[in-house]
Amino acid sequence: MITNNHIKDIPVLSCTDIVKSYDDGAGKISVLNQISLQIQASEKLAIVGASGSGKSSLLHILSGLDSPTSGKVYVNGLDIWNESVSKQASIRNQHLGFVYQFHHLLNEFSALENVAMPLRIAKRSKDESEQKAEEALTLVGLSHRLSHPPGKLSGGERQRVAIARAIVHRPDIMLADEPTGNLDSKTGEQIYDLLLSIQAETKMALVIVTHDLKLASQMERSLTLDNGKLITL
Numbered sequence: 001m002i003t004n005n006h007i008k009d010i011p012v013l014s015c016t017d018i019v020k021s022y023d024d025g026a027g028k029i030s031v032l033n034q035i036s037l038q039i040q041a042s043e044k045l046a047i048v049g050a051s052g053s054g055k056s057s058l059l060h061i062l063s064g065l066d067s068p069t070s071g072k073v074y075v076n077g078l079d080i081w082n083e084s085v086s087k088q089a090s091i092r093n094q095h096l097g098f099v100y101q102f103h104h105l106l107n108e109f110s111a112l113e114n115v116a117m118p119l120r121i122a123k124r125s126k127d128e129s130e131q132k133a134e135e136a137l138t139l140v141g142l143s144h145r146l147s148h149p150p151g152k153l154s155g156g157e158r159q160r161v162a163i164a165r166a167i168v169h170r171p172d173i174m175l176a177d178e179p180t181g182n183l184d185s186k187t188g189e190q191i192y193d194l195l196l197s198i199q200a201e202t203k204m205a206l207v208i209v210t211h212d213l214k215l216a217s218q219m220e221r222s223l224t225l226d227n228g229k230l231i232t233l
């Protein structure tokens with residue numbers, strides 16, 4: 001059984017006054033405008049919004065993958081952008097799990113090695129890492145594909161591997177950026193069901209960016225990103 005290691009009563013993830021603007025030389029684009037958000041332990045949150053509204057930008061900032069132009073991000077109460085680069089990496093590696101829209105798996109490694117990677121990076125032994133990776137791959141229904149490289153898996157199977165990699169270190173929160181963007185609707189539904197069943201079993205918090213309003217309605221809270229602000233519709 002995979003359980004998380006969250007500190008009680010502090011929001012697992014929060015941000016205050018997040019501003020994000022990009023300047024690509026052709027002019028400044030303002031994407032996020034003073035966004036504040038608190039995500040509690042075990043909470044299920046959907047973020048919806050039009051293409052280009054800034055959903056990926058927000059998710060990357062919440063996950064510590066990209067820095068805000070201004071504002072703060074707290075993981076279990078810790079201000080991550082106030083920490084050293086190595087501490088930021090260890091906070092991400094310990095507390096956060098991220099599922100990208102396009103899996104981002106490494107083709108030169110097997111499914112098992114891909115899933116074991118976050119634990120190996122955290123300097124856990126090969127045996128322990130691979131045992132935990134096998135447990136996570138079993139949880140997503142892929143115990144029969146451990147030695148396959150991602151290139152020899154179907155799109156849905158690849159997303160399952162990506163989910164296993166995001167949960168192998170028992171994060172407090174999983175953030176998924178349109179995890180079914182590239183899948184047919186039936187496979188997409190199976191992936192959503194899997195994410196929800198993992199959340200129910202592990203009690204980790206779950207944030208899903210989605211275009212699918214039916215899925216968003218299955219979450220406890222659904223927020224819409226519109227004109228740089230998060231609003232409740």
Ligand SMILES: Nc1ncnc2c1ncn2[C@@H]1O[C@H](COP(=O)(O)OP(=O)(O)OP(=O)(O)O)[C@@H](O)[C@H]1O
Nearest residue numbers: 022023024029031050051052053054055056057058
């Ligand atoms: N690195 C960048 N440099 C310049 N502009 C960027 C950069 N990344 C994103 N943008 C711009 O910021 C805006 C928001 O992008 P973002 O990827 O966050 O949107 P999104 O809501 O995730 O869209 P989608 O639903 O299509 O994935 C877009 O207009 C995009 O062109």
Ligand SMILES: [Mg+2]
Nearest residue numbers: 055056057177
């Ligand atoms: Mg996006």
